[in-house]
Amino acid sequence: MRLYRWRDPPVVGVAILAAAAGFGQFGAVAALGSVAKTFGHLSSGATFADQAGLSGTVLGVGLAILRLASLGGLPLAGLADRFGRRTILLATCAVGLALTVAAAASPSYWWFVAIFALGRPALSATTGVAQVSAAELTGTAERAKSIALVAAGYGVGAGLTAFIHSLAASALGFRGVFALAAVPLVMLPLVRRLVVEPDRFRSSPEHGRPVIGPIGHEFRGRLFVVAALAFCVSVITGPANSLVFVYAQNVRHVPGAATAAMVLGAGAAGLGGLLLGRFLADRIGRRPTVALAMTAMSLFGVLAYNGSTAALIVGYIFGIMAASVFAPAGGSLANELFPTTVRASVAGWNIAAAVLGAVVGLLVFGAVADVGRTAGLAATVTFLPMIPAAALLLLLPETRGREI
DSSP: OOOTTTTTTHHHHHHHHHHHHHHHHHHHTTTHHHHHHHHHHSOOOSSSHHSSSSSSHHHHHHHHHHHHHHGGGHHHTTTTTHHOHHHHHHHEEEEEHHHHHGGGGGGSSHHHHHHHHHHHHHHHHHHHHHHHHHHHBBBBHHHHHHHHHHHHHHHHHHHHHHHHHHHHHHHHHHHHHHTTHHHHHHHHHHTTTTTTOOOHHTTTTTOOHHHHHHHHHGHHHHHHHHHHHHHHHHHHHHHHHSHHHHHIIIIOOHHHHHHHHHHHHHHHHHHHHHHHHHHHHHHHHHHHHHHHHHHHHHHHHHHHTTTOOOOHHHHHHHHHHHHHHHHHHHHHHHHHOOOOOGHHHHHHHHHHHHHHHHHHHHHHHHHHHHHSSSHHHHHHHHHHGGGGGGGGGSOOOOOOOOOO
C-alpha cells in the first residue's frame, strides 16, 4: 500500500479540487450583497431589510434553500464508496462548476437560488470526498497535515471569490463573479492528472452499494454523535459566514477595499489557524482541539455582528481562524472513527447534518434579525447555545496516533 506525504502531487491535486469547489460554492455568500442590491430595494430606513435590500427572512430562506440543496451531496458522496474517490471527485467538481457558471444568467433572486442550488450537491460532495481521499492517501503522521491542506485549498478558493468581488463588485457584479467559475472548470483536465485512487480503497475487501449512506449498526452510535457535532458547528458557521458580506456591504457600509483587506486578513489568520489546528490535533488530541475551536467560533461569531465595523472585522478574522483550527482535528477525527468501506458514506451523512444545521441557523438568525431589528441579538440567540454541544465529544474515543 503506497502512502503519500501531505505535499505530494496526489494530495495537492485533491486540494486543488477542494479550492475549485470553494470558489464555486462560496460565490453565493461573497456576492450576496450584490444579489440583494440587484433584485431587492435599498432605502435609508432603520430595519435590516431597508439596509440590506432584502429582508432577513427572504435572505435566510434563500440561503436555507441553497443549504438544503446540499443534502444531495449525501448520495453523491456515498457513491465514492462504490465507484471510487477519484471518479466522484472529478465528476462532481465539473458538474458543480458548470452550474455555478449558469447561475450568472439568473433573471431574478429566486431563479438565482434555484440555479445555484442545483450545483450545491455536487460541490458539497467534492468537499466531503476530498477530505476522505486526503485521509486515505496518507499515514497517521501526515493525516492532519493533508486534511489541513485540503481545508486550506477550500479556503483559498472561497477567499479568492470574496476578494475579487470586494475589489471589482461595481465592474463584475455577481454575474461576473459566477462566470469566473469557468476558469477552474477548464483547468480540470490538467488537475485530473494529479489525482489518484487511494490504495486503501483499491485494497478494500468490499465496496459499498450505491445507495444513500449504508452504515452498519456497529457504527451508528458514533455516526450519530459525529453528525450531531457537524449539525451544531453549522448552526454557527451557516449564518456567521453566509451573511457576513451582505452585513458588511449593505448594513455596515464597509468600503470594498476595506472588505478586501478583511478577506486578506482572514486568509492569513486562516493559514495560521490551520497550522495551529494541525499542531494541537497531533499534540493534545483531536477532541480537545475540536472543543476549543467550537467555543471560539461561537464567541467570535457573536462579536462579528455586535454592531460596529471594528467588531465585524475582528470577529470575522478570528472566527475564520477558529474554524481553521477546527478543520484538521475535526476532519481527522471523522475519518479515523470509521473503516474504509463506509468512510465516504459517513462524509455524506456529515454533509447532510451540516446542511440541516446551517438551515436551522439561517432561519433562526433571519427571524430574530427581523423581529429584534439587530443582527447582534440574532447572533447571540443563534450561536451561544451551541457551546455546550462540545460535551458530545466525551462520547467519542480519542483517535490521535491511530492508523485508519
